[in-house]
Amino acid sequence: MKTTSVEEVNEPIDVLTIFRDGGIRPVKFKWAGKTYTISRVTYEWVSKEGSYPIYHFAVMADGDDVYEILLNTFTMRWTLSKVHMK
Amino acid sequence: MKNRIIMHVDMDAFFASVEQAADPSLKGKPVMVCGGLESRTVVAAASYEARKFGVRAAMPLAIARMKCPNGVFIEGDPEKYIYTSLRLNDIFREFSPIVEEYSIDESFLDVTDVADRFGGPVEIAKKIKQRVKEQFHLSCSVGIGPNKLLAKTASDLDKPDGLTVLAWEDLPAKFQTLPVEKLYGVGEETAKKLELLGVHTIGQLANVPVSALKKIFGVVGELLHDAANGIDNSPVLTEAERPPPKSVGNDYTLQRDTLDDELIRSVLLGLCSKVARRLRKGGHAGRTVTLKIRFSDFTTITRSRTLDTHVDLDKEIFDVALQIYQSLHKHMAVRMLGVSASNLMHTPPERQRSLFDYSFWKKYKRVIQSVDKARDKFGERSIMWGALIRKEAG
Numbered sequence: 001m002k003t004t005s006v007e008e009v010n011e012p013i014d015v016l017t018i019f020r021d022g023g024i025r026p027v028k029f030k031w032a033g034k035t036y037t038i039s040r041v042t043y044e045w046v047s048k049e050g051s052y053p054i055y056h057f058a059v060m061a062d063g064d065d066v067y068e069i070l071l072n073t074f075t076m077r078w079t080l081s082k083v084h085m086k
Numbered sequence: 087m088k089n090r091i092i093m094h095v096d097m098d099a100f101f102a103s104v105e106q107a108a109d110p111s112l113k114g115k116p117v118m119v120c121g122g123l124e125s126r127t128v129v130a131a132a133s134y135e136a137r138k139f140g141v142r143a144a145m146p147l148a149i150a151r152m153k154c155p156n157g158v159f160i161e162g163d164p165e166k167y168i169y170t171s172l173r174l175n176d177i178f179r180e181f182s183p184i185v186e187e188y189s190i191d192e193s194f195l196d197v198t199d200v201a202d203r204f205g206g207p208v209e210i211a212k213k214i215k216q217r218v219k220e221q222f223h224l225s226c227s228v229g230i231g232p233n234k235l236l237a238k239t240a241s242d243l244d245k246p247d248g249l250t251v252l253a254w255e256d257l258p259a260k261f262q263t264l265p266v267e268k269l270y271g272v273g274e275e276t277a278k279k280l281e282l283l284g285v286h287t288i289g290q291l292a293n294v295p296v297s298a299l300k301k302i303f304g305v306v307g308e309l310l311h312d313a314a315n316g317i318d319n320s321p322v323l324t325e326a327e328r329p330p331p332k333s334v335g336n337d338y339t340l341q342r343d344t345l346d347d348e349l350i351r352s353v354l355l356g357l358c359s360k361v362a363r364r365l366r367k368g369g370h371a372g373r374t375v376t377l378k379i380r381f382s383d384f385t386t387i388t389r390s391r392t393l394d395t396h397v398d399l400d401k402e403i404f405d406v407a408l409q410i411y412q413s414l415h416k417h418m419a420v421r422m423l424g425v426s427a428s429n430l431m432h433t434p435p436e437r438q439r440s441l442f443d444y445s446f447w448k449k450y451k452r453v454i455q456s457v458d459k460a461r462d463k464f465g466e467r468s469i470m471w472g473a474l475i476r477k478e479a480g
Binding site: 005006042043045046047048049050051052056058060064066068074084086 | 109158165168463464
């Protein structure tokens with residue numbers, strides 16, 4: 001069986017994002033010098049830090065790998081929070 | 087009175103299914119969601135694939151690893167599940183305004199007055215299942231019955247992804263033939279007592295005279311008798327109708343069993359601070375403070391102290407919890423601590439303070455109010471007690 005583990009990363013990333021019709025759609029992100037093209041957003045959720053929403057996305061990029069990225073609306077910064085390693 | 091139509095929606099292996107939806111490569115794999123990945127935690131949810139290996143919710147992680155060494159163990163992400171649960175209930179409310187969020191993965195809907203509008207309760211259930219699948223890639227099991235008890239029992243009869251109707255006429259064949267431990271409210275201990283009486287099925291329990299059950303189980307005996315006969319008149323309560331909490335509490339299992347007094351005091355402060363914050367957020371204050379300590383041999387001591395007045399400030403609760411802690415005989419290392427406040431008053435009035443320490447408490451309260459405001463805006467961890475920054479007490 002192919003094993004999967006989830007690694008905490010918590011590193012800032014640059015994300016090319018489309019804001020349309022009140023929604024947020026991450027398209028590409030750059031992490032550790034490499035650009036990843038998002039092929040699919042598999043899950044979305046919102047948490048809160050105080051009164052500021054944090055938008056979370058589980059995205060597939062460059063194959064089967066899943067990355068969890070988040071936009072903190074207080075700092076207006078994107079972070080790569082986790083990578084599902086295969 | 088119109089016959090009620092109640093629906094119970096139970097998400098299938100909720101946390102594990104959310105993780106499988108977020109990472110589609112996990113579909114078909116044994117996935118276990120845990121409180122953490124240290125050996126002291128337990129499995130919070132196991133996917134159906136993991137259950138085939140004998141893994142169950144609440145099983146210690148170390149045992150789950152032995153049973154399913156090639157499984158995928160994931161540290162749970164409560165925010166992901168809470169958000170999903172809220173959105174799921176939004177879907178349910180599109181069909182009926184009477185929705186009770188029973189737990190993070192279970193809801194009751196009273197569809198009595200809206201069923202006709204959607205083509206009947208089964209059609210509502212089908213639509214809900216479809217919406218949940220389309221929007222979240224999750225499955226749920228739905229039970230439909232004339233009350234909450236039967237709806238909940240029905241949702242459990244065909245899991246996962248089931249849709250079961252349990253009508254009054256189905257009781258003898260589908261409900262009363264079930265083992266007695268399947269009856270909602272019958273725990274392990276009650277089931278053991280009933281077994282000793284020769285009661286193995288719900289039907290057999292239904293035939294035991296209520297007087298005999300009352301003799302053995304007290305007031306619960308009558309409830310058991312009603313339940314075994316499918317009787318449950320409890321209403322589906324919306325958020326606004328739910329009674330206020332009876333207590334507010336938090337527990338914490340230490341990463342390692344410890345005799346370190348300073349660490350234990352820090353953990354206690356963290357717990358008291360959380361309890362006090364939750365009390366204030368809900369507009370409550372408690373008169374009884376309870377401390378629970380579990381030692382490394384799993385013996386557990388619970389001690390309470392009732393005060394003259396209701397309290398909701400960190401220091402007030404911490405002072406009492408610490409007094410209780412110091413009065414206890416600590417015979418071995420501590421594994422877990424818990425603090426709770428009960429005997430609650432809702433919307434407590436301003437308190438009369440002693441003249442001697444009036445000034446201190448006035449200032450202290452003002453500080454806490456400012457801390458609450460900062461936390462409301464910037465998050466719970468934006469301001470914390472200095473003692474919590476060290477070690478693992480936060």
